Amino acid sequence: MSGEKARIGLDRPAWFKSSYSAGDGGECVEVAARPGKVHVRDSKDTTRPALAVDPTAWTAFVEFAAL
Structure with a gap:
């Protein structure tokens, strides 16, 4: 995500990767x-629609996932 956040305008969401996501x-x-x-x-496939x-x-x- 390096650099992506700086290019995002108010009309586009700012995406943040999970801290549990590994680079592998x-x-x-x-x-x-x-x-x-x-x-x-x-x-890995940002062209697909988001939920x-x-x-x-x-x-x-x-909260449930953190249990």
């Missing part, structure tokens, strides 16, 4: 928080 090509996700939605996508979820649902998922 394993399963990786990126997340972008937007007003009213959290977008999740595969960091959009309600922020409350995303928070519940993250």
Whole structure:
């Protein structure tokens, strides 16, 4: 993601890669928080559509995954 954040305008989401994503090509996700939605996508294939979820649902998922 180096440099990508600096080029992003207000109309495009700022994507952040999971801190658990390794550089070895394993399963990786990126997340972008937007007003009213959290977008999740595969960091290896960013051309595919992202999944959009309600922020409350995303928070519940993250709390469950942290158990």
